[in-house]
Amino acid sequence: MKPTKKWMDWYYKTGKKYVTPVILIVFFIVAFVLICQMVKPESYNVKLFEVAQKTIRSPQTIEDTQKTAEEQAKAAAAVEDVYVFNRETAQNRESLVRSLFAYVTEVNREAALNDAKNDKMTSIDQKLDSLKGKLSKNVSEDITEGVNAAMLTILIQMNVKDLQQVEKEVVSALDVAMGQSVRKDNMTDIKVSARDTIELSNLPANYKGVAKTILSYAIVPNEVYNAAQTEDRRKEASANVIPVKILQGQVVVQEGQIIDREIYRQLALLHLLDQKMPIKQYAGFGLLLLSLGIMLYFFTNKQKNLNKARKNQYALVFSSVYIAILLMLMIIRFLEGADISNISFLFPAAFGPMIIKILLNEKFAFMMTIFTSVTSFFVFQSDATAAVNVTVSTFILLSGLASIVVLRDYSRRSAILLSGFIVGLANMAFVFLLLLISNTGLLTLAFWIPVGYAFLGGIGSFVLGIGVIPIFETVFGILTTSRLVELANPNHPLLKKIMMKAPGTYHHSLMVANLAESCTDAIGGNSLLVRVGCFYHDIGKTIRPPYFVENQLHGINPHDRLTPEQSRDIILAHTTDGAAILRDNHFPQPIIDIALEHHGTTLVKYFYYKAKEKNPDVSEADFRYSGPKPQTKEIAIINISDSVEAAVRSCDAPTKEKIKAIVDNIIDDRMQDKQFVACDITFQEIETIRATLCATLNGIYHQRIQYPDDK
Structure with missing residues (x-):
């Protein structure tokens, strides 16, 4: 066995379960480093008793413990003896x-x-x-x-x-x-x-x-x-002293001012000389990220419509987008350091919620909006004043919410760009209102430049999102509506391959797609995913097309020359072969899962009973598909529709009674075989699928009027 093949086998059997925890840990470390890098105070190369080259403001509010102690001592000394x-x-x-x-x-x-x-x-x-x-x-x-x-x-x-x-x-x-x-x-x-x-x-x-x-x-x-009363009054006076604080945005030293010992001490207290944060701040940001991670973990686990693999996938995608947002925040902070006024309003606040809504769903988009706004509050806390900090964080929150509300149709790029334009206008309105609230002058550049930045940030969020969505689709195997539409194109190379090499399979896939789509619509599932998945579910048959009945011509059956075991291996292999083909072509994981799971662990009955005629001791397990069993209700529908379509097609003159009998037998057989225990499909949904299949097939195979021959 080749080393690459050996590693891939280990990965899919054992190693895959370790990937998500490792990546999440890496993301946590990266996020922690990025946040600490952004929030740590700027370092100034100043010396005692030299002239300050620039005005230095406090990046945070901090208590001056030395001054507080001095004031407390003064207050205590001022208390007269009792x-x-x-x-x-x-x-x-x-x-x-x-x-x-x-x-x-x-x-x-x-x-x-x-x-x-x-x-x-x-x-x-x-x-x-x-x-x-x-x-x-x-x-x-x-x-x-x-x-x-x-x-x-x-x-x-x-x-x-x-x-x-x-x-x-x-x-x-x-x-x-x-x-x-x-x-x-x-x-x-x-x-x-x-x-x-x-x-x-x-x-x-x-x-x-x-x-x-x-x-x-x-x-x-x-x-x-009275010594006791005197001491009590002095303690009370000391306790009533308001702590002396260096406020965020407060001028510590003016440009041109001599840096005396007191100013130098305050700069050191604010860590503006060593560019360090107190250990408790590092611990605080670590706990903040841990809290956000725990929130994400429980929020993801509450999504009942996701299996474990999808939950891990969602967590990875969410974490990746969050890291991307942190990198954008770092760029904005760098531009702020270059004294570009109000550049923080250029931050593409709608990017995270927009891309998460497209890649995952609206619930996760709201969660991303919360994460982004909370993080921005700490990232921008070193601004000149606390008011600016609150204004920017509020803008980011409002812009994120606007992107979720505005973005509806994301199957077309033009619709996404239109949503970006609308969000840009909404951003302008948000900044306009926020600056009015903060009493900024209307006739100043300080008012209108942020408004322009907000508009560009809104459009830029969506343009950037359109550019990076394909990257996320490829790296994480995420399936979006636009990606499904792209895969459904008949000119796709793999669909052409099926049509050319296995035309019978291609026609069968189209018929299964019609049946499965109708059933999925009836129970409120992802019908577009089901339709596209059906197009590719039997692509493994393109390796040996003649060995599958729908591709056999002139009644020639190659299985007549093979033993039941050899035929079994060919038939069973088409699911794993199909998954391998799709994986090699970087298809999204849900499509790969459909190819791999659409037969579950069902029994290849024809060759099993044929083998049993020669060897009564043959094991039934050897003639079952390797599975796994369908993990989603969409794959369960394809499992039923695939068998029903093949059975009805092979039936002579199908009537309503025959169709109903075939559908009932196949569904009951799957239920007795416990093929649907791994997915969340309900009995009510199964009955809906049963009725929908009968109605759809009756429409396809309805009785036609016999017209007389022209003479």
Whole structure:
């Protein structure tokens, strides 16, 4: 076996299932690289303390964490210390002062009693010692440490009236002083004010000093510093600081401005010096693409009318178009870098949805519109302002939707071009409205140039789509309406080959096409695909035309000279041979599938029973087609129509009853043989096919009036 043939056999048996995952992974990596390349910030070759050669704007909104921290520190430092006012302090200090005067009175009274009892005068020193003892024994505060002995001696020597007057003035001044907020930082001022009050009072001059001393001692702070509350308020003030941000589009440095340390720091923060993005941004874009991929995966799997191979094919086509869109976005970004104003509106936003609608279907086209607009939002985020970003993304969304709505007839290139012209006009209207909303001046070039770009982008999308659709059809085997029309042309080389080499097969194929097309229309399938598929479904018979009954002339049957096994091999080979011919001619996969699957795994009964006559132990499996069984309802219809047409054609004088019996027998045989278990055809559709076949065949083989011969 040749290496190429060996590799192809491995590919179609085993390797084919690995192709889709590998290609999707490659597409994911390519898309990730392209997006990161487009969104990463532009690098500027600037140096510290040099003059800026151009105005540099911020490509994104980013928090300046250093500035934010500085503002938070300022806000916290501006918060004053929290003090708690204690009303009991004033009462306690007043009680302390009154206790002092009470003890003085008590000492004088005790001394008077002792003098009367002992008829002896108590000395001043004795009174002072007694007073000090009372003031320092079993007390919470030793007053003698704050009021010296000289002051206490003066108190002891006062008469009762003077002592009461001094007490009254001290307590009164103390109440005024302690009624204020007294802290360590203002306590001196309050004491001075209180002493001035005593100085201005009516006390005798020789008593004012002791009053001032007692008052100064009694005045203490009545507000206590609260560390916990202070810290809480500072944290709250820090948290209330609005983060300092460098806004997208904000001028970081003006042309001609000196790049100082602060500007240089901001440029570095924005990665405008190293052309790098933070790791979290790379991760973010990776997760974005992963999310889009997951959406595409589940969306594709929900399409019940697609088998697994078609789903993989759709995913590959969708991914390929998405990569092409990313490349176009990169070109637009490059042109923007060349300072071409508003060039982003030239982006062919309708290209992706238009080509996906033609290649796949309208649902996938809407999905492509969403993917494109979401991606563009991030790609254009480094524009001068966020408003421009939103405007361009909105334009791309609207243009994509317009292309889906406008494009209806895509079987003719002229119709596609007309749709492109209409989309171009719609693009002009969209940009006109968006620029009005953004308050752009009507009489400026900045207004009308984008409108012109939008028109060119609309037409260009469709012109570009017409050019690349054949590439996608060839590479991915996608079957479009225009491609089907092209394959249905009788002048196609392969159809000519069938007509020349196997005219009977050609006629049979046309008849099968008519039957299958009618059935497909009846159940709402792809009738054009069925018709074209029928044209080529038996192309494998062109290799050995005489071995198939419709091509045999003059009653000569080559199988008469062959064993049943040899005949079997020739008959069974026409499906695989046909698929190989179509594959070599780069036919779309659905047509290849029809050639390969139109007999499913049915039994070649004639040669099986002929072989069984010679060998009763012959295996039935050896006389079955290799399949696979029909994977779509369209191929199931061809499977039935092919057998019905051959059976009715071989019937003598077919009547309605005979036709109905043939159709019923063939359909029931296929059902019992489980030939339709791999496709999604329903019992209701099978009954519709049964009725349609009978009606169509009755129309073809209707009874004719016997005209008399002319004599």
